[in-house]
Amino acid sequence: MKQIDNYINGSYIPPVSGNYLENFEPATGKPYSQVADSGPNDVEQAYQAASVAFPSWSKTSLEERFLIMNRIAEGIERRMELLAVAESIDNGKPVSLARRMDIPRAAANFRFFATAAMQFASESHEMPGTAINYTLRQPIGVVGCISPWNLPLYLFTWKIAPAIATGNTVIAKPSEMTPMTAYLLGEICTEAGLPAGVLNIVQGLGPSAGQAIVSHPGIKAISFTGGTSTGAHIAATAAPVFKKLSLELGGKNAFIVFEDSDFDRVVSEAVRASFSNQGQICLCGSRIIVQESIFEKFTAAFVEKVQQLRIGDPQDENTQIGALVSEAHFHKVSSYIALAQSEGGKILTGGNSVKLSGRCTDGWFLEPTVITGLSQNCRTNQEEIFGPVVTIQSFKDEAEALVLTNDTRYGLATSLWTRDLSRTHRMSAAIQSGIIWVNCWLLRDLRTPFGGVKDSGVGREGGWEAMRFFTEAKNVCIAY
Numbered sequence: 001m002k003q004i005d006n007y008i009n010g011s012y013i014p015p016v017s018g019n020y021l022e023n024f025e026p027a028t029g030k031p032y033s034q035v036a037d038s039g040p041n042d043v044e045q046a047y048q049a050a051s052v053a054f055p056s057w058s059k060t061s062l063e064e065r066f067l068i069m070n071r072i073a074e075g076i077e078r079r080m081e082l083l084a085v086a087e088s089i090d091n092g093k094p095v096s097l098a099r100r101m102d103i104p105r106a107a108a109n110f111r112f113f114a115t116a117a118m119q120f121a122s123e124s125h126e127m128p129g130t131a132i133n134y135t136l137r138q139p140i141g142v143v144g145c146i147s148p149w150n151l152p153l154y155l156f157t158w159k160i161a162p163a164i165a166t167g168n169t170v171i172a173k174p175s176e177m178t179p180m181t182a183y184l185l186g187e188i189c190t191e192a193g194l195p196a197g198v199l200n201i202v203q204g205l206g207p208s209a210g211q212a213i214v215s216h217p218g219i220k221a222i223s224f225t226g227g228t229s230t231g232a233h234i235a236a237t238a239a240p241v242f243k244k245l246s247l248e249l250g251g252k253n254a255f256i257v258f259e260d261s262d263f264d265r266v267v268s269e270a271v272r273a274s275f276s277n278q279g280q281i282c283l284c285g286s287r288i289i290v291q292e293s294i295f296e297k298f299t300a301a302f303v304e305k306v307q308q309l310r311i312g313d314p315q316d317e318n319t320q321i322g323a324l325v326s327e328a329h330f331h332k333v334s335s336y337i338a339l340a341q342s343e344g345g346k347i348l349t350g351g352n353s354v355k356l357s358g359r360c361t362d363g364w365f366l367e368p369t370v371i372t373g374l375s376q377n378c379r380t381n382q383e384e385i386f387g388p389v390v391t392i393q394s395f396k397d398e399a400e401a402l403v404l405t406n407d408t409r410y411g412l413a414t415s416l417w418t419r420d421l422s423r424t425h426r427m428s429a430a431i432q433s434g435i436i437w438v439n440c441w442l443l444r445d446l447r448t449p450f451g452g453v454k455d456s457g458v459g460r461e462g463g464w465e466a467m468r469f470f471t472e473a474k475n476v477c478i479a480y
């Protein structure tokens with residue numbers, strides 16, 4: 001069985017403990033590899049490598065960083081099929097999705113921030129006749145990047161790329177549930193000529209390996225994506241020692257459909273926003289709210305399209321709905337279906353586990369599920385389910401749509417469908433979320449700030465926001 005070791009100082013090395021964790025394939029429910037069960041000693045090894053590499057890497061020319069990061073992107077692209085299959089096996093997502101979204105975006109992350117490294121500048125301010133101020137934006141040093149299981153390589157590289165582009169050295173930990181593509185990134189970086197110690201990949205559990213990164217006194221900034229409760233725990237660990245934090249957390253996003261929207265497009269986009277990656281994207285539209293004048297018509301059309309989704313072996317090219325990432329997550333999501341029914345919800349389609357034949361017979365599959373008849377303040381409409389389960393409810397007018405949209409503890413993303421330009425501006429200004437898509441969903445420009453408000457996190461990733469997160473601004477004031 002494949003052993004997934006740590007990548008430290010440019011080489012793959014086993015965990016100090018010698019212990020490994022079973023890594024399961026969600027589609028079969030069976031272990032298919034073993035992942036290093038790392039802890040504080042492994043993080044210390046990584047920290048030593050990263051701190052030795054920092055002086056040289058932080059002085060590496062921007063052109064050299066640009067060239068190396070583009071070679072990493074090329075290495076990812078050359079291994080597109082290998083990485084897409086690995087991602088699909090590890091996570092349970094359809095291989096077509098990994099090939100279309102996850103892996104190309106991982107390459108794009110390195111390309112984007114390679115270019116950003118060349119363009120990143122700061123500013124100067126003259127005090128006429130008195131002084132000149134200039135702002136130095138310097139790398140922080142050794143930084144920690146911790147990423148989740150839902151978009152494994154996509155989110156892992158979204159943090160690593162800006163961190164190294166700005167001259168930092170990195171200790172990065174993928175989720176213990178999806179370690180494979182992060183593991184494969186190590187050899188790609190070595191092949192691209194990334195100097196040893198610039199990127200160190202430590203595998204293992206959150207409370208051991210992750211906690212060791214967050215609490216290490218030498219690691220000065222943490223970029224985290226994951227659950228809100230984990231984010232709160234990380235903040236409690238990091239805050240007393242004044243570490244810089246970026247927390248991308250959970251969401252319970254509204255997908256708002258007004259009667260004047262493009263009906264056929266909004267129906268198909270609602271299906272995509274609800275069930276892509278089995279609904280395991282923090283940006284998914286898990287609460288569909290529809291103007292009452294078209295509620296029946298929309299609901300019928302939406303349910304019909306959901307019922308056409310093909311559930312199957314993630315390795316099958318035609319599969320649209322794959323497996324949930326773990327047995328625990330499968331039971332968590334299933335429990336929310338039962339909860340919804342106990343709260344008075346009516347299941348319009350789905351609600352059942354799926355028993356496939358052949359190799360996937362013991363996999364963790366759930367039908368895409370649509371539930372109606374629930375109040376906004378019930379748990380099903382308030383808590384992040386993070387699976388192929390959406391609720392659908394109606395609203396009378398713009399005022400009610402806004403109340404429903406904002407009525408959760410989260411504030412990550414919203415998808416608003418209307419042709420009314422004034423309404424678009426009014427609602428976009430009033431909606432409490434960090435991202436608002438109008439007549440689209442998951443359309444991403446990497447230059448834009450990315451992040452949530454309320455319990456969806458603090459800090460922003462993307463574009464100059466990410467470059468600024470991984471640098472410290474120093475003001476130098478020189479008197480004439």
Ligand code: TXE
Pocket residue numbers: 146147148149150173174175176204205206207209210211212214225226227228230231233234248249250251281282384385386
């Ligand atoms: O996230 P966790 P999980 C939500 C979603 C999901 C829930 C839990 O609701 O059901 O979070 O998912 C590491 N110190 N999202 O279990 O536990 C962990 O090893 C340091 C939304 O995947 O937050 C992993 O690498 N690190 C989210 C990473 O944190 C710790 C995407 C995420 O794990 C740690 C994923 C600790 N004490 C889940 N405990 C989004 N916004 O996209 C865990 N980790």
